Amino acid sequence: MPDQPQPVVDIRGLTKRFLGTLALDGVDLAIGAGEIHALVGENGAGKSTLIKILAGIHQADHGEIRIDGRIVHPHSEHVPIAFVHQDLGLVDEMSVGENVALVAGFPRRAGFIFWPRVWEQAERIYRAMGVDPPDPRTQAGRLGASGKAVLGIVRALSRNARVVVLDEPTASLPGPDAAHLFEVLHRLRGAGTSILYVSHRLNELFGLVDRVTTLRDGRRVRTAPIGELTPDAIVRDMLGRDLEAHHAASGAAGGGKPVLEITDLRAGGQGPLSFRIAAGEVVGLVGLRGAGHEAIGRTVFGAHPQDGGTIRLDGAVLPPQESVAARIRQGVALLAGDRLAESALAGMSLRENLFPNVPNVRGGLFSPIWTDRETAAADALLDRFDVRPRNPNAQIEWLSGGNQQKVFVGRWLATDARLYIMEEPTAGVDIGAKALIHRTLRDLVTKGTAVLVVSSDFEEIATLCDRALVVVRGRIAAELSGAALTVDALLTRSSLGAAPGAEAA
Amino acid sequence: MARTTQDTAPTPRTRGQATGRTLSHLTATYGLLVVFVLVLLVFGLLRPDSFFSAMNMNGIMVSQSVTALLALAEMVPLATKQFDLSVGYHLGVMQVLIIGLQVNQGIPWPAAAALILVLSLAVGVVNGLLVTRFRIDSFIATMGTGTLLYGFANWYSNGEQIVGMSLPDSFTNMTGIVWGFPLPALYVLVVACILWAVTERLPVGRNLYVIGANPRAAELTGIAINRHILGAFVVSGFLSGVAGILLGSILQTGTPSVGPEYLLPAFAATLLGATSIRPGRVNVIGTLLSVLVLAFSFSGVQQLGAPFYVQYFFNGGILIVAVGLSIYAARKRQSLAGGADGRSG
Numbered sequence A: 001m002p003d004q005p006q007p008v009v010d011i012r013g014l015t016k017r018f019l020g021t022l023a024l025d026g027v028d029l030a031i032g033a034g035e036i037h038a039l040v041g042e043n044g045a046g047k048s049t050l051i052k053i054l055a056g057i058h059q060a061d062h063g064e065i066r067i068d069g070r071i072v073h074p075h076s077e078h079v080p081i082a083f084v085h086q087d088l089g090l091v092d093e094m095s096v097g098e099n100v101a102l103v104a105g106f107p108r109r110a111g112f113i114f115w116p117r118v119w120e121q122a123e124r125i126y127r128a129m130g131v132d133p134p135d136p137r138t139q140a141g142r143l144g145a146s147g148k149a150v151l152g153i154v155r156a157l158s159r160n161a162r163v164v165v166l167d168e169p170t171a172s173l174p175g176p177d178a179a180h181l182f183e184v185l186h187r188l189r190g191a192g193t194s195i196l197y198v199s200h201r202l203n204e205l206f207g208l209v210d211r212v213t214t215l216r217d218g219r220r221v222r223t224a225p226i227g228e229l230t231p232d233a234i235v236r237d238m239l240g241r242d243l244e245a246h247h248a249a250s251g252a253a254g255g256g257k258p259v260l261e262i263t264d265l266r267a268g269g270q271g272p273l274s275f276r277i278a279a280g281e282v283v284g285l286v287g288l289r290g291a292g293h294e295a296i297g298r299t300v301f302g303a304h305p306q307d308g309g310t311i312r313l314d315g316a317v318l319p320p321q322e323s324v325a326a327r328i329r330q331g332v333a334l335l336a337g338d339r340l341a342e343s344a345l346a347g348m349s350l351r352e353n354l355f356p357n358v359p360n361v362r363g364g365l366f367s368p369i370w371t372d373r374e375t376a377a378a379d380a381l382l383d384r385f386d387v388r389p390r391n392p393n394a395q396i397e398w399l400s401g402g403n404q405q406k407v408f409v410g411r412w413l414a415t416d417a418r419l420y421i422m423e424e425p426t427a428g429v430d431i432g433a434k435a436l437i438h439r440t441l442r443d444l445v446t447k448g449t450a451v452l453v454v455s456s457d458f459e460e461i462a463t464l465c466d467r468a469l470v471v472v473r474g475r476i477a478a479e480l481s482g483a484a485l486t487v488d489a490l491l492t493r494s495s496l497g498a499a500p501g502a503e504a505a
Numbered sequence B: 001m002a003r004t005t006q007d008t009a010p011t012p013r014t015r016g017q018a019t020g021r022t023l024s025h026l027t028a029t030y031g032l033l034v035v036f037v038l039v040l041l042v043f044g045l046l047r048p049d050s051f052f053s054a055m056n057m058n059g060i061m062v063s064q065s066v067t068a069l070l071a072l073a074e075m076v077p078l079a080t081k082q083f084d085l086s087v088g089y090h091l092g093v094m095q096v097l098i099i100g101l102q103v104n105q106g107i108p109w110p111a112a113a114a115l116i117l118v119l120s121l122a123v124g125v126v127n128g129l130l131v132t133r134f135r136i137d138s139f140i141a142t143m144g145t146g147t148l149l150y151g152f153a154n155w156y157s158n159g160e161q162i163v164g165m166s167l168p169d170s171f172t173n174m175t176g177i178v179w180g181f182p183l184p185a186l187y188v189l190v191v192a193c194i195l196w197a198v199t200e201r202l203p204v205g206r207n208l209y210v211i212g213a214n215p216r217a218a219e220l221t222g223i224a225i226n227r228h229i230l231g232a233f234v235v236s237g238f239l240s241g242v243a244g245i246l247l248g249s250i251l252q253t254g255t256p257s258v259g260p261e262y263l264l265p266a267f268a269a270t271l272l273g274a275t276s277i278r279p280g281r282v283n284v285i286g287t288l289l290s291v292l293v294l295a296f297s298f299s300g301v302q303q304l305g306a307p308f309y310v311q312y313f314f315n316g317g318i319l320i321v322a323v324g325l326s327i328y329a330a331r332k333r334q335s336l337a338g339g340a341d342g343r344s345g
Helices: A047-054 A095-104 A115-128 A143-158 A177-190 A229-241 A294-300 A324-329 A339-343 A350-354 A373-385 A401-413 A431-446 A457-463 A485-496 B011-045 B054-079 B087-103 B108-131 B138-155 B169-175 B182-199 B205-211 B216-217 B225-251 B260-273 B284-303 B312-339
Strands: A009-018 A021-031 A036-040 A064-065 A070-072 A081-084 A163-167 A192-196 A211-215 A219-225 A258-267 A269-280 A283-284 A308-313 A332-333 A420-423 A452-457 A467-470 A477-482
Touching: A009 A047, A009 A324, A021 A036, A021 A047, A021 A064, A021 A192, A036 A047, A036 A177, A047 A081, A047 A163, A047 A192, A070 A452, A081 A143, A095 A115, A115 A143, A115 A477, A143 A163, A143 A177, A177 A192, A211 A229, A219 A229, A229 A485, A258 A294, A258 A452, A269 A294, A269 A308, A269 A452, A269 A467, A269 A477, A269 B225, A283 A431, A283 A457, A294 A332, A294 A420, A294 A452, A324 A332, A332 A401, A339 A401, A350 A373, A350 A401, A373 A401, A373 B108, A401 A431, A420 A431, A431 A452, A431 A457, A452 A457, A457 A485, A467 A485, A477 A485, B011 B284, B011 B312, B054 B087, B054 B182, B054 B205, B054 B225, B054 B260, B054 B284, B087 B108, B087 B138, B087 B225, B087 B260, B108 B138, B108 B225, B169 B182, B182 B205, B182 B284, B205 B216, B205 B225, B216 B225, B260 B284, B260 B312, B284 B312
Parallel strands: A021 A219, A036 A192, A036 A211, A081 A163, A163 A192, A283 A452, A283 A467, A332 A420, A420 A452
Antiparallel strands: A009 A021, A009 A064, A064 A070, A211 A219, A258 A269, A258 A308, A467 A477
C-alpha cells in the first residue's frame, strides 16, 4: 500500500517518559484512508502507551498527532478515533439495537425513545459500513463471538469515527469466528475506514493488513508493506536480533515417575492434547493471553468440564467431572490467575485466607479449629514466605499484591499436594516476591511433586521451567526444553503456531 | 531466627500507620459494646429507679428474645450473602400453629412443637433448594415462600385470632421467669453459644463466611457452595420455628397478622451487628449486642416520656448512622492500608 498524499492519522515524533523510562521515543506512524495498519511489538515495547495517548488517557511529552491534517490533542479534546478493547463492553442482556444506541444515542420522539428508529438506526449503521446487520432486536449475548466483536466495532464507529483502534480483537475468538471478523474488517476498509490493528498473532496479519509497524523499546523499528515481510522478519524486528538459543533455568528433570499423564484431553475448545509431567519437573503451559489454554489446568483441577480424553494422577485415572474438592483430596492444587476475583477473601484475615477450607489441610467440616494452633501454623507460613505485615490477623486487603500472592501460594502449599497448577503465579507481583515464589516452586519439586505453570509470561517460563509446552489454537504446537527453551523460541512458537514438521506430543 | 534488624525495627512511618490501623480497627471492633455501656449509664442515671428495675429488665429480655432469635436465624444465610426474607412470616405462622394445634386439633404441645420444628426444617429446605437448585435470587425466593406462609397462616386461622384457652402450664411457663431470670433469654443464650461455636470455631462456619466474601474463590478452594447455602437456610428455618413456638408461649394466642413486623428489627440487628466485634461481617455477639442496644435505648427513651412511634425513628436512625459510620471506618482502614505500600486495588 503506497503512502497517500495525506494520511488520515499522522503521528510524528511521539515521545513519552514514565519515571525516567522512555516508553515512547520519537515514534512516527501514518495510517492512510482505507488502510489496515498493524502495530506489533513485545510486551512493554510501547504499543499500549501509544494507544493510551491516542485515547487521551496519557499526554505525550513531545510530538504531534494530526488527523486529516489538523493537529489534535486527544488529552483535551474529542478526536474521531474509536477504540475497541478485547472485552468490547457490550451489555449482553440488551438488544443489538440498544447496544448501538448506547453509543450512537437513542432516537426520540416527543422526548420518549422511539423504538422503530432505534432498530432502523442499528441496521443503517451496519449497512453504512458494508456489513449485513443481524436482527437488531436480538439480545447481544446471543450473538456468536465474532458477531459480538463486529457489534463492538460497528457501534464504536457509529459516532462518525474515521479511525478504529482494535486491541487484540481475536484474542478470544475461535478460528472460524476470526475469519468472519477479518471479512468484516475488509468491508470496513472498503468503506474507507482506517484501522489500527494491534495483535500478538503474527500469522493472522498476513492476508489481513496492508502495512506493519514494529515497535521495540519505545522506538519504531520499521514500517513496511506486509508483502515485503515474513513472520521471521517481524519477530527479528520485535526482538532486535536474530533468534538465539540460550536458556537460563534448571538442569534436571524428565526422568522421574510421571505424576500427571494427560491423553487426548479435550476441554473448553482446547485439544485433543497429550502430555505428561514427571515428579521433580516444573513444566510450563504457554499460550498467548486469551488463548484459553488455562482450561487445561482447570480441567485437571475439576473446575472445568472435561469433554474427552483421560487424566491420570500417579498412574490412576481421575474420573471425569469430579468435583474440585475431590481433586484437592487426591493432591491437586490450583493457584488461580485472577488474584482479586478468584483467590482473595476481602474482609477476612490472613489466617482465614491461608486456611479458607480447613478440611483441605486437616479434619472435617465439624472438627474444631483451635485458634492458637492455627495461628501458629499461619505464623509459620507467613514467616516462610516473608509476608509483610507478618500478622495472621491482618486483613488481606491491607497487603500489597505481591504479599497477597505469597499468602495464596502458602494456601496451596499447606495442602501438601502432589501436583501444583500455578496460573500466572507472579503476575503483578514485585521482583522480590517473584524471586521468592520461583524459588518456592523449584524447592517444591525437589520433594517429588510436580508443578505445571500456566502462563503467558515467556520470561517467567524460560527462567522457571524445565520444559515448556506451547499451545496454539488448542493444540500443543511445540515442546521446548533445555537450551531450546528461550524467550525468543516461546515468542516465535506461540505467535506463529507450529513450525513445519514440529508438531509435538 | 536469622532476620535482619530492618525487619524488627519498622520505620516511624509504617509504625504510625500500623498504629492508626490498629486503633481504627479497635474502635470498630468494640464500638457497639461502648455504645451499649453508654446507653445503660445514661438512662440509668436519668431514670435510676425505673430503668434498672427487675420488671423493666425482664420485660425487655422476654420481648426481645424473639427478635434476638430471629436475628440469629437471619444471620446464618446472611453470612453467605443470601437473604432470608421469610423469617418474619415463618415466625408468624408457627406462632399460630403452636396455639392452633393445641386448641383446634387437641394435640399435646410437645408433639405440636415437634411437628412445627419438622415443618420449619422443611421450609428451610424449600428456601435453600429454590436458591441453590433453581437459582432464584434469595431475595425473591424467600419473599415468595414468606408470602405463601403468611397465606397459610391466614387460611389455617381463617384470619382470626386463636385464643389459647386452658393451655398447659408446662407450655406457658416455658417462657416464664425462674429465680428472677427470664427463661427466653436463657434459650437465646444457648442458641447463641452454639451458633458462636459453629461460626467462629468450626470449618463449616468459616466456609459460610468464605462463600459470602468470594463465592468464586470458595468454589476454587473446594467448598461445596450449594450444600452450605442450603444448610444455612435450613438453620434459619429451624430457628424461626423455635422463635415461633416461644412467641406462642409468650402471647398465649395465635394471631395470623403477627410476624412480618419482626422481620425488619431482626434484619436491622443483624446488619448493625456486622459493624462490630468482627467488623464487616455478620456475627453472633454483634447481633446480640445490637438487639440489646436497640431495645434498651428505646426503653430508656420511652421512660423519658417519648411516644411509642419514636422507636421507629430510633431504629431507622441508628441503623443508618451505625452502618454509615462503619463503612466510613472501613474506607479509612482501606486507605491506610493502601497508603502503606502505594498499592492500588
